[in-house]
Amino acid sequence: MSATPQPVVRRGLLDEVTDRILAHIRDQGLRPGDRLPSNRALSERFLVATPTLREALRRLEATGAVEMRHGSGVYVRADLSRLIMINPNRLRLDGAALLDLLEARELIEPHLAEAAARNASDAQLDELAANLDRAGRALDEDAALHTANMNFHRTLGRLAGNRALAQVLDSLIDLHDQEQRHILTLYADRDHDHHVHLAILAAVRGRMPVKARRLMTEHLRDVRDVVIRALEA
Amino acid sequence: MSATPQPVVRRGLLDEVTDRILAHIRDQGLRPGDRLPSNRALSERFLVATPTLREALRRLEATGAVEMRHGSGVYVRADLSRLIMINPNRLRLDGAALLDLLEARELIEPHLAEAAARNASDAQLDELAANLDRAGRALDEDAALHTANMNFHRTLGRLAGNRALAQVLDSLIDLHDQEQRHILTLYADRDHDHHVHLAILAAVRGRMPVKARRLMTEHLRDVRDVVIRALEA
Numbered sequence: 184m185s186a187t188p189q190p191v192v193r194r195g196l197l198d199e200v201t202d203r204i205l206a207h208i209r210d211q212g213l214r215p216g217d218r219l220p221s222n223r224a225l226s227e228r229f230l231v232a233t234p235t236l237r238e239a240l241r242r243l244e245a246t247g248a249v250e251m252r253h254g255s256g257v258y259v260r261a262d263l264s265r266l267i268m269i270n271p272n273r274l275r276l277d278g279a280a281l282l283d284l285l286e287a288r289e290l291i292e293p294h295l296a297e298a299a300a301r302n303a304s305d306a307q308l309d310e311l312a313a314n315l316d317r318a319g320r321a322l323d324e325d326a327a328l329h330t331a332n333m334n335f336h337r338t339l340g341r342l343a344g345n346r347a348l349a350q351v352l353d354s355l356i357d358l359h360d361q362e363q364r365h366i367l368t369l370y371a372d373r374d375h376d377h378h379v380h381l382a383i384l385a386a387v388r389g390r391m392p393v394k395a396r397r398l399m400t401e402h403l404r405d406v407r408d409v410v411i412r413a414l415e416a
Numbered sequence: 417m418s419a420t421p422q423p424v425v426r427r428g429l430l431d432e433v434t435d436r437i438l439a440h441i442r443d444q445g446l447r448p449g450d451r452l453p454s455n456r457a458l459s460e461r462f463l464v465a466t467p468t469l470r471e472a473l474r475r476l477e478a479t480g481a482v483e484m485r486h487g488s489g490v491y492v493r494a495d496l497s498r499l500i501m502i503n504p505n506r507l508r509l510d511g512a513a514l515l516d517l518l519e520a521r522e523l524i525e526p527h528l529a530e531a532a533a534r535n536a537s538d539a540q541l542d543e544l545a546a547n548l549d550r551a552g553r554a555l556d557e558d559a560a561l562h563t564a565n566m567n568f569h570r571t572l573g574r575l576a577g578n579r580a581l582a583q584v585l586d587s588l589i590d591l592h593d594q595e596q597r598h599i600l601t602l603y604a605d606r607d608h609d610h611h612v613h614l615a616i617l618a619a620v621r622g623r624m625p626v627k628a629r630r631l632m633t634e635h636l637r638d639v640r641d642v643v644i645r646a647l648e649a
Contacts (some may be wrong), residue, residue, distance in 0.1 A: 197474075205505055238474060241430075245475040248505045263505055266513070267587050270501050272438055272481045280499070283580040290581065294523050347516040347591075348523065351584050354500050358580075 196231070200239040203229050205248065208259055215261040219249065222257075245271065267350045269357045276362055278414045284359045285410060289403045291352055292336065296383060296399040298343035300392035307342045308388050314338050315380055322377060325368045332367075333360065335380050339387070366413040371406075379405070429464070433472040436462050438481065441492055448494040452482065455490075478504065500583045502590045509595055511647045517592045518643060522636045524585055525569065529616060529632040531576035533625035540575045541621050547571055548613055555610060558601045565600075566593065568613050572620070599646040604639075612638070 204225065207213075219225065226236045240257055243249045247262035262268060276284070303311075318331035333356055340352040356363075367376075379402045386395040437458065440446075452458065459469045473490055476482045480495030495501060509517070536544075551564035566589055573585040589596075600609075612635045619628040 242474060242478040245478045246504050265503050266506050266591055267500060268503050270498050271479050272496055273499050280579060283578045286578055287580040290527050345516045345519055346513060347520040358499055
Protein backbone atom coordinates (compact mmCIF):
# COMPACT_ATOMS: atom_id res chain seq x y z
CA MET A 184 0.00 0.00 0.00
CA SER A 185 2.95 2.30 0.55
CA ALA A 186 4.15 4.69 -2.10
CA THR A 187 7.59 5.00 -0.51
CA PRO A 188 10.09 6.00 -3.19
CA GLN A 189 12.14 2.96 -4.19
CA PRO A 190 15.37 2.74 -6.13
CA VAL A 191 14.23 2.08 -9.68
CA VAL A 192 16.09 -0.85 -11.19
CA ARG A 193 16.67 -0.23 -14.86
CA ARG A 194 15.59 -3.05 -17.14
CA GLY A 195 18.94 -3.11 -18.92
CA LEU A 196 20.79 -3.39 -15.63
CA LEU A 197 18.57 -6.22 -14.42
CA ASP A 198 19.08 -8.13 -17.67
CA GLU A 199 22.80 -7.63 -17.38
CA VAL A 200 23.01 -8.83 -13.77
CA THR A 201 20.86 -11.86 -14.64
CA ASP A 202 23.17 -12.72 -17.52
CA ARG A 203 26.25 -12.28 -15.35
CA ILE A 204 24.91 -14.63 -12.68
CA LEU A 205 24.23 -17.24 -15.39
CA ALA A 206 27.70 -16.70 -16.83
CA HIS A 207 29.20 -17.14 -13.35
CA ILE A 208 27.37 -20.47 -12.91
CA ARG A 209 28.63 -21.69 -16.28
CA ASP A 210 32.18 -20.37 -16.03
CA GLN A 211 32.64 -21.86 -12.56
CA GLY A 212 31.14 -25.14 -13.73
CA LEU A 213 28.56 -25.07 -10.92
CA ARG A 214 26.29 -28.12 -10.95
CA PRO A 215 22.74 -28.60 -9.74
CA GLY A 216 22.79 -28.46 -5.94
CA ASP A 217 25.93 -26.29 -5.79
CA ARG A 218 25.67 -23.09 -3.78
CA LEU A 219 26.30 -19.66 -5.24
CA PRO A 220 28.49 -17.12 -3.43
CA SER A 221 26.66 -14.95 -0.89
CA ASN A 222 24.50 -12.07 -2.08
CA ARG A 223 27.04 -9.68 -0.64
CA ALA A 224 29.91 -11.30 -2.54
CA LEU A 225 27.95 -11.31 -5.80
CA SER A 226 26.87 -7.67 -5.32
CA GLU A 227 30.48 -6.66 -4.87
CA ARG A 228 31.66 -8.68 -7.82
CA PHE A 229 29.04 -7.23 -10.17
CA LEU A 230 29.15 -3.73 -8.62
CA VAL A 231 25.40 -3.61 -8.05
CA ALA A 232 23.24 -2.91 -5.02
CA THR A 233 21.97 -5.96 -3.18
CA PRO A 234 18.29 -5.21 -4.01
CA THR A 235 19.18 -5.35 -7.69
CA LEU A 236 21.04 -8.59 -7.18
CA ARG A 237 18.15 -10.02 -5.24
CA GLU A 238 15.72 -9.07 -7.97
CA ALA A 239 17.88 -10.80 -10.57
CA LEU A 240 18.04 -13.91 -8.38
CA ARG A 241 14.27 -13.89 -7.95
CA ARG A 242 13.89 -13.73 -11.71
CA LEU A 243 16.23 -16.72 -12.05
CA GLU A 244 14.25 -18.51 -9.38
CA ALA A 245 10.98 -17.86 -11.24
CA THR A 246 12.45 -19.42 -14.37
CA GLY A 247 13.81 -22.47 -12.57
CA ALA A 248 17.53 -21.69 -12.75
CA VAL A 249 18.18 -21.33 -9.02
CA GLU A 250 16.51 -22.09 -5.73
CA MET A 251 16.64 -19.62 -2.83
CA ARG A 252 16.59 -21.51 0.47
CA HIS A 253 15.65 -19.32 3.38
CA GLY A 254 18.57 -18.76 5.73
CA SER A 255 20.82 -21.07 3.73
CA GLY A 256 21.68 -19.49 0.40
CA VAL A 257 21.07 -19.73 -3.32
CA TYR A 258 21.54 -23.05 -5.11
CA VAL A 259 21.73 -24.08 -8.78
CA ARG A 260 18.74 -26.08 -9.95
CA ALA A 261 18.76 -28.91 -12.49
CA ASP A 262 16.29 -27.02 -14.66
CA LEU A 263 19.00 -24.59 -15.70
CA SER A 264 20.25 -27.01 -18.34
CA ARG A 265 16.84 -27.62 -19.88
CA LEU A 266 15.90 -26.25 -23.27
CA ILE A 267 12.18 -26.72 -22.77
CA MET A 268 10.21 -26.22 -19.56
CA ILE A 269 6.62 -26.06 -18.48
CA ASN A 270 4.95 -22.70 -18.02
CA PRO A 271 4.94 -21.92 -14.28
CA ASN A 272 1.83 -19.75 -14.89
CA ARG A 273 -0.14 -22.44 -16.71
CA LEU A 274 -3.80 -23.10 -16.04
CA ARG A 275 -4.98 -26.33 -14.49
CA LEU A 276 -5.46 -28.97 -17.19
CA ASP A 277 -8.95 -29.89 -18.28
CA GLY A 278 -9.85 -33.35 -19.61
CA ALA A 279 -9.24 -32.42 -23.25
CA ALA A 280 -5.75 -31.11 -22.46
CA LEU A 281 -4.95 -34.30 -20.55
CA LEU A 282 -5.93 -36.43 -23.55
CA ASP A 283 -3.85 -34.19 -25.86
CA LEU A 284 -0.84 -34.83 -23.64
CA LEU A 285 -1.39 -38.58 -23.68
CA GLU A 286 -1.77 -38.57 -27.46
CA ALA A 287 1.50 -36.63 -27.71
CA ARG A 288 3.18 -39.26 -25.56
CA GLU A 289 1.74 -41.98 -27.85
CA LEU A 290 3.55 -40.36 -30.76
CA ILE A 291 6.85 -39.76 -29.00
CA GLU A 292 7.46 -42.59 -26.55
CA PRO A 293 7.24 -45.62 -28.88
CA HIS A 294 9.84 -43.86 -31.04
CA LEU A 295 12.02 -43.35 -27.96
CA ALA A 296 11.60 -46.96 -26.80
CA GLU A 297 12.67 -48.16 -30.24
CA ALA A 298 15.69 -45.83 -30.28
CA ALA A 299 16.65 -46.83 -26.72
CA ALA A 300 16.73 -50.49 -27.76
CA ARG A 301 19.24 -49.47 -30.42
CA ASN A 302 21.28 -46.79 -28.62
CA ALA A 303 21.29 -47.33 -24.87
CA SER A 304 24.46 -48.60 -23.22
CA ASP A 305 24.34 -51.61 -20.91
CA ALA A 306 25.13 -49.39 -17.93
CA GLN A 307 22.18 -47.18 -18.80
CA LEU A 308 19.93 -50.20 -19.05
CA ASP A 309 21.06 -51.29 -15.58
CA GLU A 310 19.88 -47.88 -14.33
CA LEU A 311 16.52 -48.46 -15.98
CA ALA A 312 16.26 -51.90 -14.37
CA ALA A 313 17.08 -50.38 -10.96
CA ASN A 314 14.25 -47.91 -11.53
CA LEU A 315 11.82 -50.75 -12.08
CA ASP A 316 13.10 -52.62 -9.05
CA ARG A 317 12.17 -49.58 -6.98
CA ALA A 318 8.71 -49.53 -8.54
CA GLY A 319 8.31 -53.25 -7.83
CA ARG A 320 9.07 -52.71 -4.16
CA ALA A 321 6.60 -49.82 -3.97
CA LEU A 322 3.49 -51.47 -5.42
CA ASP A 323 1.58 -50.70 -2.20
CA GLU A 324 2.74 -47.09 -1.87
CA ASP A 325 0.77 -44.71 -4.07
CA ALA A 326 3.17 -41.78 -4.23
CA ALA A 327 6.43 -43.75 -4.42
CA LEU A 328 5.01 -46.09 -7.06
CA HIS A 329 3.80 -43.26 -9.25
CA THR A 330 7.15 -41.46 -9.04
CA ALA A 331 9.08 -44.65 -9.80
CA ASN A 332 6.81 -45.46 -12.75
CA MET A 333 7.13 -41.98 -14.22
CA ASN A 334 10.91 -42.17 -13.71
CA PHE A 335 10.91 -45.37 -15.75
CA HIS A 336 9.31 -43.48 -18.65
CA ARG A 337 11.60 -40.45 -18.23
CA THR A 338 14.76 -42.57 -18.00
CA LEU A 339 13.82 -44.68 -21.02
CA GLY A 340 13.23 -41.43 -22.92
CA ARG A 341 16.73 -40.20 -22.12
CA LEU A 342 18.33 -43.47 -23.24
CA ALA A 343 17.11 -42.93 -26.79
CA GLY A 344 19.85 -40.35 -27.28
CA ASN A 345 17.85 -37.32 -28.45
CA ARG A 346 18.07 -34.58 -25.84
CA ALA A 347 15.27 -32.49 -27.32
CA LEU A 348 12.76 -35.35 -27.39
CA ALA A 349 13.74 -36.49 -23.89
CA GLN A 350 13.05 -32.97 -22.60
CA VAL A 351 9.77 -32.80 -24.49
CA LEU A 352 8.72 -36.05 -22.81
CA ASP A 353 9.86 -34.73 -19.42
CA SER A 354 7.72 -31.64 -19.95
CA LEU A 355 4.67 -33.65 -21.05
CA ILE A 356 4.96 -35.84 -17.95
CA ASP A 357 5.54 -32.80 -15.70
CA LEU A 358 2.40 -31.22 -17.12
CA HIS A 359 -0.01 -34.04 -16.41
CA ASP A 360 1.75 -35.45 -13.39
CA GLN A 361 -0.74 -34.27 -10.80
CA GLU A 362 -3.87 -35.32 -12.71
CA GLN A 363 -2.32 -38.64 -13.77
CA ARG A 364 -1.24 -39.43 -10.23
CA HIS A 365 -4.78 -38.99 -8.99
CA ILE A 366 -6.37 -41.01 -11.80
CA LEU A 367 -3.87 -43.86 -11.90
CA THR A 368 -3.94 -44.26 -8.11
CA LEU A 369 -7.69 -44.78 -8.30
CA TYR A 370 -8.14 -46.65 -11.56
CA ALA A 371 -4.95 -48.32 -12.81
CA ASP A 372 -4.11 -51.99 -12.44
CA ARG A 373 -0.72 -51.51 -10.82
CA ASP A 374 0.44 -55.13 -11.05
CA HIS A 375 -0.44 -55.27 -14.73
CA ASP A 376 1.32 -51.94 -15.43
CA HIS A 377 4.41 -53.11 -13.59
CA HIS A 378 4.57 -56.28 -15.66
CA VAL A 379 4.18 -54.29 -18.87
CA HIS A 380 7.06 -52.06 -17.78
CA LEU A 381 9.16 -55.18 -17.15
CA ALA A 382 8.27 -56.49 -20.61
CA ILE A 383 9.31 -53.17 -22.20
CA LEU A 384 12.58 -53.29 -20.28
CA ALA A 385 13.19 -56.87 -21.47
CA ALA A 386 12.61 -55.85 -25.09
CA VAL A 387 14.96 -52.88 -24.80
CA ARG A 388 17.62 -54.95 -23.01
CA GLY A 389 17.19 -57.71 -25.57
CA ARG A 390 17.88 -55.12 -28.32
CA MET A 391 14.46 -55.70 -29.91
CA PRO A 392 13.52 -52.20 -31.12
CA VAL A 393 10.35 -53.16 -33.00
CA LYS A 394 8.99 -55.09 -30.04
CA ALA A 395 9.91 -52.28 -27.64
CA ARG A 396 8.00 -49.82 -29.85
CA ARG A 397 4.95 -52.07 -30.06
CA LEU A 398 4.80 -52.75 -26.32
CA MET A 399 5.11 -49.04 -25.55
CA THR A 400 2.35 -48.20 -28.03
CA GLU A 401 0.03 -50.75 -26.47
CA HIS A 402 0.91 -49.64 -22.94
CA LEU A 403 0.15 -45.97 -23.63
CA ARG A 404 -3.15 -46.88 -25.29
CA ASP A 405 -4.07 -48.79 -22.15
CA VAL A 406 -3.16 -45.75 -20.03
CA ARG A 407 -5.31 -43.54 -22.23
CA ASP A 408 -8.24 -45.95 -21.94
CA VAL A 409 -7.93 -45.83 -18.15
CA VAL A 410 -7.88 -42.02 -18.20
CA ILE A 411 -10.88 -41.83 -20.56
CA ARG A 412 -12.89 -44.15 -18.30
CA ALA A 413 -11.85 -42.08 -15.27
CA LEU A 414 -12.90 -38.82 -16.96
CA GLU A 415 -16.26 -40.34 -17.82
CA ALA A 416 -16.78 -41.63 -14.28
CA MET B 417 27.08 -1.89 -3.80
CA SER B 418 24.80 -0.26 -1.23
CA ALA B 419 23.73 -2.14 1.84
CA THR B 420 20.76 0.15 2.45
CA PRO B 421 18.13 -1.77 4.40
CA GLN B 422 15.33 -2.83 2.07
CA PRO B 423 11.86 -4.04 2.84
CA VAL B 424 12.16 -7.81 2.76
CA VAL B 425 9.45 -9.35 0.63
CA ARG B 426 8.31 -12.64 2.08
CA ARG B 427 8.31 -15.54 -0.37
CA GLY B 428 4.74 -16.52 0.54
CA LEU B 429 3.52 -12.99 -0.06
CA LEU B 430 5.24 -12.79 -3.44
CA ASP B 431 3.73 -16.12 -4.52
CA GLU B 432 0.34 -14.90 -3.41
CA VAL B 433 0.56 -11.58 -5.27
CA THR B 434 1.76 -13.38 -8.41
CA ASP B 435 -1.18 -15.78 -8.22
CA ARG B 436 -3.61 -12.92 -7.68
CA ILE B 437 -2.36 -11.04 -10.73
CA LEU B 438 -2.78 -14.21 -12.80
CA ALA B 439 -6.27 -14.71 -11.35
CA HIS B 440 -7.13 -11.11 -12.21
CA ILE B 441 -6.05 -11.64 -15.84
CA ARG B 442 -8.17 -14.77 -16.09
CA ASP B 443 -11.21 -13.53 -14.21
CA GLN B 444 -11.32 -10.32 -16.24
CA GLY B 445 -10.86 -12.30 -19.45
CA LEU B 446 -7.85 -10.18 -20.43
CA ARG B 447 -6.37 -11.21 -23.78
CA PRO B 448 -2.83 -10.93 -25.14
CA GLY B 449 -2.12 -7.24 -25.77
CA ASP B 450 -4.62 -6.03 -23.15
CA ARG B 451 -3.29 -3.66 -20.52
CA LEU B 452 -3.39 -4.37 -16.81
CA PRO B 453 -4.59 -1.72 -14.34
CA SER B 454 -1.87 0.65 -13.11
CA ASN B 455 0.60 -0.52 -10.48
CA ARG B 456 -1.03 1.83 -8.01
CA ALA B 457 -4.48 0.38 -8.68
CA LEU B 458 -3.22 -3.19 -8.37
CA SER B 459 -1.30 -2.40 -5.16
CA GLU B 460 -4.44 -0.99 -3.63
CA ARG B 461 -6.57 -3.88 -4.78
CA PHE B 462 -4.20 -6.49 -3.37
CA LEU B 463 -3.24 -4.43 -0.29
CA VAL B 464 0.49 -4.70 -0.96
CA ALA B 465 3.30 -2.17 -1.30
CA THR B 466 4.19 -1.19 -4.86
CA PRO B 467 7.71 -2.70 -4.64
CA THR B 468 6.13 -6.06 -3.86
CA LEU B 469 3.73 -5.65 -6.73
CA ARG B 470 6.56 -4.66 -9.05
CA GLU B 471 8.57 -7.71 -8.01
CA ALA B 472 5.62 -9.99 -8.76
CA LEU B 473 5.21 -8.33 -12.16
CA ARG B 474 8.90 -8.78 -12.92
CA ARG B 475 8.57 -12.45 -12.08
CA LEU B 476 5.60 -12.73 -14.43
CA GLU B 477 7.60 -10.90 -17.07
CA ALA B 478 10.52 -13.32 -16.68
CA THR B 479 8.17 -16.25 -17.27
CA GLY B 480 6.52 -14.68 -20.32
CA ALA B 481 3.11 -13.90 -18.84
CA VAL B 482 3.27 -10.11 -19.14
CA GLU B 483 5.32 -7.45 -20.84
CA MET B 484 6.30 -4.23 -19.05
CA ARG B 485 6.53 -1.38 -21.55
CA HIS B 486 8.48 1.56 -20.22
CA GLY B 487 6.24 4.60 -19.65
CA SER B 488 3.22 2.78 -21.03
CA GLY B 489 2.12 0.03 -18.67
CA VAL B 490 1.94 -3.71 -18.23
CA TYR B 491 0.41 -5.87 -20.98
CA VAL B 492 -0.69 -9.49 -21.18
CA ARG B 493 1.50 -11.65 -23.42
CA ALA B 494 0.35 -14.53 -25.62
CA ASP B 495 2.74 -16.87 -23.81
CA LEU B 496 0.51 -16.87 -20.76
CA SER B 497 -1.74 -19.51 -22.30
CA ARG B 498 1.10 -21.86 -23.19
CA LEU B 499 1.66 -25.12 -21.36
CA ILE B 500 5.22 -25.53 -22.60
CA MET B 501 7.81 -22.81 -23.11
CA ILE B 502 11.48 -22.54 -23.84
CA ASN B 503 13.92 -21.93 -21.02
CA PRO B 504 14.81 -18.20 -21.03
CA ASN B 505 18.16 -19.11 -19.41
CA ARG B 506 19.10 -21.74 -21.98
CA LEU B 507 22.57 -22.02 -23.43
CA ARG B 508 23.25 -21.30 -27.06
CA LEU B 509 22.63 -24.42 -29.15
CA ASP B 510 25.56 -26.40 -30.45
CA GLY B 511 25.39 -28.43 -33.67
CA ALA B 512 24.35 -31.64 -31.94
CA ALA B 513 21.46 -29.90 -30.19
CA LEU B 514 20.34 -28.37 -33.50
CA LEU B 515 20.22 -31.81 -35.12
CA ASP B 516 18.33 -33.23 -32.14
CA LEU B 517 15.71 -30.51 -32.63
CA LEU B 518 15.38 -31.26 -36.33
CA GLU B 519 15.05 -34.99 -35.65
CA ALA B 520 12.32 -34.19 -33.13
CA ARG B 521 10.53 -32.15 -35.78
CA GLU B 522 10.86 -35.10 -38.20
CA LEU B 523 8.95 -37.25 -35.74
CA ILE B 524 6.25 -34.73 -34.90
CA GLU B 525 5.50 -32.67 -38.00
CA PRO B 526 4.61 -35.44 -40.48
CA HIS B 527 2.11 -36.67 -37.88
CA LEU B 528 0.71 -33.13 -37.59
CA ALA B 529 0.51 -32.67 -41.37
CA GLU B 530 -1.41 -35.92 -41.65
CA ALA B 531 -3.78 -34.93 -38.84
CA ALA B 532 -4.27 -31.44 -40.33
CA ALA B 533 -5.36 -33.00 -43.65
CA ARG B 534 -8.03 -34.84 -41.66
CA ASN B 535 -9.04 -32.27 -39.07
CA ALA B 536 -8.49 -28.71 -40.34
CA SER B 537 -11.52 -26.63 -41.28
CA ASP B 538 -11.65 -24.90 -44.65
CA ALA B 539 -11.35 -21.50 -42.97
CA GLN B 540 -8.18 -22.65 -41.21
CA LEU B 541 -6.74 -23.87 -44.50
CA ASP B 542 -7.43 -20.44 -46.00
CA GLU B 543 -5.33 -18.97 -43.21
CA LEU B 544 -2.55 -21.40 -44.05
CA ALA B 545 -2.75 -20.42 -47.73
CA ALA B 546 -2.57 -16.73 -46.79
CA ASN B 547 0.59 -17.53 -44.82
CA LEU B 548 2.19 -19.04 -47.88
CA ASP B 549 1.11 -16.11 -50.04
CA ARG B 550 3.05 -13.85 -47.71
CA ALA B 551 6.08 -16.11 -48.00
CA GLY B 552 5.78 -16.10 -51.79
CA ARG B 553 5.84 -12.30 -51.83
CA ALA B 554 8.89 -12.21 -49.55
CA LEU B 555 11.22 -14.55 -51.44
CA ASP B 556 13.81 -11.77 -51.67
CA GLU B 557 13.57 -10.66 -48.04
CA ASP B 558 15.59 -12.84 -45.69
CA ALA B 559 13.92 -12.01 -42.40
CA ALA B 560 10.32 -11.77 -43.66
CA LEU B 561 10.66 -15.00 -45.64
CA HIS B 562 12.06 -16.93 -42.72
CA THR B 563 9.29 -15.70 -40.41
CA ALA B 564 6.59 -16.50 -42.98
CA ASN B 565 8.04 -19.97 -43.60
CA MET B 566 8.23 -20.77 -39.90
CA ASN B 567 4.66 -19.48 -39.49
CA PHE B 568 3.58 -21.95 -42.16
CA HIS B 569 4.99 -24.80 -40.07
CA ARG B 570 3.55 -23.43 -36.81
CA THR B 571 0.09 -22.83 -38.31
CA LEU B 572 -0.04 -26.26 -39.91
CA GLY B 573 0.91 -27.72 -36.53
CA ARG B 574 -2.03 -25.98 -34.85
CA LEU B 575 -4.50 -27.22 -37.48
CA ALA B 576 -3.85 -30.82 -36.48
CA GLY B 577 -6.01 -30.28 -33.40
CA ASN B 578 -3.64 -31.40 -30.62
CA ARG B 579 -2.76 -28.41 -28.46
CA ALA B 580 0.13 -30.12 -26.67
CA LEU B 581 1.88 -31.20 -29.87
CA ALA B 582 1.34 -27.79 -31.48
CA GLN B 583 3.01 -26.16 -28.49
CA VAL B 584 5.85 -28.67 -28.54
CA LEU B 585 6.43 -27.79 -32.20
CA ASP B 586 6.27 -24.07 -31.39
CA SER B 587 8.92 -24.58 -28.72
CA LEU B 588 11.19 -26.62 -30.98
CA ILE B 589 10.98 -23.91 -33.65
CA ASP B 590 11.52 -21.14 -31.07
CA LEU B 591 14.62 -22.96 -29.84
CA HIS B 592 16.42 -23.25 -33.13
CA ASP B 593 14.99 -20.15 -34.77
CA GLN B 594 18.13 -18.04 -34.60
CA GLU B 595 20.53 -20.72 -35.81
CA GLN B 596 18.10 -21.92 -38.50
CA ARG B 597 17.53 -18.40 -39.75
CA HIS B 598 21.24 -17.93 -40.25
CA ILE B 599 21.82 -21.28 -41.93
CA LEU B 600 18.78 -21.27 -44.19
CA THR B 601 19.45 -17.70 -45.34
CA LEU B 602 22.89 -18.79 -46.50
CA TYR B 603 22.29 -22.31 -47.75
CA ALA B 604 18.64 -23.07 -48.50
CA ASP B 605 17.09 -23.11 -51.97
CA ARG B 606 14.26 -20.73 -51.21
CA ASP B 607 12.29 -21.24 -54.43
CA HIS B 608 12.42 -25.00 -53.99
CA ASP B 609 11.36 -24.76 -50.34
CA HIS B 610 8.47 -22.49 -51.26
CA HIS B 611 7.22 -24.95 -53.86
CA VAL B 612 7.46 -27.80 -51.39
CA HIS B 613 5.39 -25.78 -48.92
CA LEU B 614 2.81 -25.19 -51.65
CA ALA B 615 2.73 -28.93 -52.39
CA ILE B 616 2.18 -29.71 -48.69
CA LEU B 617 -0.63 -27.15 -48.58
CA ALA B 618 -2.22 -28.71 -51.68
CA ALA B 619 -2.10 -32.18 -50.11
CA VAL B 620 -3.64 -30.92 -46.85
CA ARG B 621 -6.32 -28.93 -48.70
CA GLY B 622 -7.00 -31.93 -50.94
CA ARG B 623 -7.57 -34.01 -47.79
CA MET B 624 -4.75 -36.39 -48.66
CA PRO B 625 -3.29 -37.21 -45.23
CA VAL B 626 -0.84 -39.87 -46.36
CA LYS B 627 0.59 -37.62 -49.06
CA ALA B 628 0.79 -34.67 -46.65
CA ARG B 629 2.75 -36.84 -44.21
CA ARG B 630 5.13 -38.08 -46.89
CA LEU B 631 5.82 -34.61 -48.30
CA MET B 632 6.50 -33.21 -44.84
CA THR B 633 8.86 -36.09 -44.05
CA GLU B 634 10.81 -35.50 -47.26
CA HIS B 635 10.87 -31.74 -46.71
CA LEU B 636 12.28 -32.00 -43.18
CA ARG B 637 14.93 -34.48 -44.35
CA ASP B 638 15.96 -31.93 -46.95
CA VAL B 639 16.16 -29.24 -44.28
CA ARG B 640 18.30 -31.49 -42.12
CA ASP B 641 20.62 -32.22 -45.03
CA VAL B 642 21.07 -28.49 -45.60
CA VAL B 643 21.86 -27.95 -41.92
CA ILE B 644 24.33 -30.85 -41.84
CA ARG B 645 26.14 -29.47 -44.87
CA ALA B 646 26.19 -26.01 -43.28
CA LEU B 647 27.59 -27.37 -40.01
CA GLU B 648 30.32 -29.18 -41.90
CA ALA B 649 31.19 -26.07 -43.94
